[in-house]
Amino acid sequence: MAGSIRVAIIGAGVVGASIARVLSKFENFEVHLLEKEVDVGWGVSKANTGIIHAGYDDEPESYPVRAKLCAEGNRIWHKWVEELDVPIRWRGSLVLAFNEEEIRILEELLDRGIRNVVQNRELLKLKK
Numbered sequence: 001m002a003g004s005i006r007v008a009i010i011g012a013g014v015v016g017a018s019i020a021r022v023l024s025k026f027e028n029f030e031v032h033l034l035e036k037e038v039d040v041g042w043g044v045s046k047a048n049t050g051i052i053h054a055g056y057d058d059e060p061e062s063y064p065v066r067a068k069l070c071a072e073g074n075r076i077w078h079k080w081v082e083e084l085d086v087p088i089r090w091r092g093s094l095v096l097a098f099n100e101e102e103i104r105i106l107e108e109l110l111d112r113g114i115r116n117v118v119q120n121r122e123l124l125k126l127k128k
Contacts, residue, residue: 055074055113056112068116074118
């Protein structure tokens with residue numbers, strides 16, 4: 001590719017593969033994804049919990065970039081799964097509270113989710 005920008009990405013885990021996906025959409029990039037393992041995602045990405053965090057954990061005042069990117073990253077994963085026709089079951093997240101202090105914490109998480117623009121959030125209260 002004459003006149004293209006050559007990019008080598010080392011590591012085909014979640015981050016490396018995501019960067020390669022985005023850069024491959026630009027005509028002037030020649031993207032090379034290098035991985036030492038026998039398949040993509042077999043390094044650190046294989047060892048993680050597999051959770052795609054919604055974005056309600058990070059305080060937007062204390063961690064503004066992380067709070068913003070976590071919620072945005074969650075939306076991107078939903079979009080990519082649809083675009084790539086990846087079979088997946090979105091389980092969501094359920095956080096429980098058993099006393100007044102824990103209920104207060106849930107309310108803080110809900111408020112944080114609102115401030116971080118997390119989608120599909122709801123606080124359910126069961127009657128005794």
